Amino acid sequence: MTHPWSAPVATGPVRATVSVPGSKSITNRALLLAALSERPAAVHGVPASRDTELMLNALRALGVPVEADANGLVRTGKHEGFRGPAEIDCGLAGTVMRFVPPAAALADGEIRFDGDPRARERPIETVLNALRALGVQLDGDALPFTLHGTGATPGGTVTIDASASSQFVSGLLLSGARYDKGVTVHHDGKPVPSLPHIEMTVSMLREAGVEVDDAEPNTWRVAPGPVAPRDWAVEPDLSNATPFLAAAAVTGGAVTVPGWPSETTQAGDLIREVLARMGCEVTLSADGLTVTGPARLSGVDIDLHDAGELTPTVAALAALAGSPSVLRGIAHLRGHETDRLAALRTELNGLGGDVTETEGGLAIRPAPLHGGDWHAYADHRMATAGAIIGLVVPGVRVDDIGTTAKTIPDFPGLWNGMLSP
Structure with a gap:
């Protein structure tokens, strides 16, 4: 049996360097x-x-x-x-x-x-x-x-x-x-x-x-033939890095993820464009990717068809923004770990949000949020979305934070470490 996890509230702008596990x-x-x-x-x-x-x-x-x-x-x-x-x-x-x-x-x-x-x-x-x-x-x-x-x-x-x-x-x-x-x-x-x-x-x-x-x-077309053995080096998981970057975005802080590749085939790299369009300062350097949050996030109208895995993070950001957002091209998320569109609508609205499903995505309008239970649906990205909301909304309880182990070993430890002075 899982126990609800009380999402920690940020006491000020989050400033941290967070190394995330491999992709x-x-x-x-x-x-x-x-x-x-x-x-x-x-x-x-x-x-x-x-x-x-x-x-x-x-x-x-x-x-x-x-x-x-x-x-x-x-x-x-x-x-x-x-x-x-x-x-x-x-x-x-x-x-x-x-x-x-x-x-x-x-x-x-x-x-x-x-x-x-x-x-x-x-x-x-x-x-x-x-x-x-x-x-x-x-x-x-x-x-x-x-x-x-x-x-x-x-x-x-x-x-x-x-x-x-x-x-x-x-x-x-x-x-x-x-x-x-x-x-x-x-x-x-x-x-x-x-x-x-x-x-x-x-x-x-x-x-x-x-x-x-x-x-x-x-x-x-793949031609028949041998597969050559080699040594593979795994990049940091860019999609799993997004909740930590989101922490900077929603608190007006600054978070750096070391090892962010300058060129990659990972769909999670799209988060750079998303955060920039929402008003963040986004800088890629030899030290990694650094995101600095604005005084207030702006909403965004964006097609996430090629990076649907970012949707829970972006939806959480949109729910905390000062203007409406539309997330498009993500109807296929209804067949992911859970029906992510229905789950995000249900959980955000359960905390006072104003979210409706469209045929191909979500429409999210600004609304004052309050604490309450956040259900993860055994979905690691739903769990981390609840953690993002909980940074600035006191009293958010994620029912199954342990599901984050699907792709992030010890997410609660990393999250608390990011918030430690």
Whole structure:
């Protein structure tokens, strides 16, 4: 049973330097590519988060030698290919439930997948149907399901609708080079959300020596061939850094996140533009990214289609701004860890906010907020949004702050450390 967490109130402008753990998105791609190489490889800067642990355990279940130390170094060893029988717990990690099945299609044996109750409701049928079209035998259309591996996968060309998640594309591309014919993925549907995540996948595949052709819009071709082993270095998780930057924004303080890359494929980098448009001073230097908050935040009208993961942070900022905001292009968030649009509307309005859902997002108008219970819905980003509100609204109680361990080890410790003099 979880206990409510009383969100600490900032006693003045927050001034701090906060080092955030490595990117979960980069980490789980790097771990899978290391395993697909079948030779020794290393990943540096791995966060000790639940999503990462679920990926490590999935690889171990498939027969990959994995060693992880307390300093964020993971080494994968030589092996003769994936094997079953195996049981894989996806938890609530989209990168596990959508990236590992295409890799497990290369295994010899039966592989059973399951996850948290909410994971059974998250979209995955697109990936499973794509695998069937590529010659893989599967039982089921959602978690739990069973994959019957034969040790190889024909591959080829498949057309999918990836408008619910870019992970449908990334999952197929990451393992596609190991398929007999490689893989070509065509998207047919509404625009794919979070395209920077697919760009991240393509970039990392190329770093691993895989030939990828993405010249044609909505089409990605991965040539068959080996995946080269290499040492991967994981960048700080920019999306997980946003609550700490938001602390500076809502208190008129200044927060620096060291190691912020000057160039990146992480969608979270969009927070720089968002904060600048809301009135913050945003500076990227050799020391990292520094955000200095204004006397009062301005509302923003912005399309977050390519960076939907920022929505809970931006919604919290918008609820504390002095003018209205409209967040667009995020209808796909209704299928994330929870229905994030409904959750944000419910929780912000429960504290006195004025939020309405639109077909594609949220409309947020200024309103005086008060304390009360904030429900996280087992969603790490909902929990951190409650923490942001609690910085300037006394009496906010987050029902499950522990869910932040999905991607941020010891979020409460980092948060309290930021507020310490």
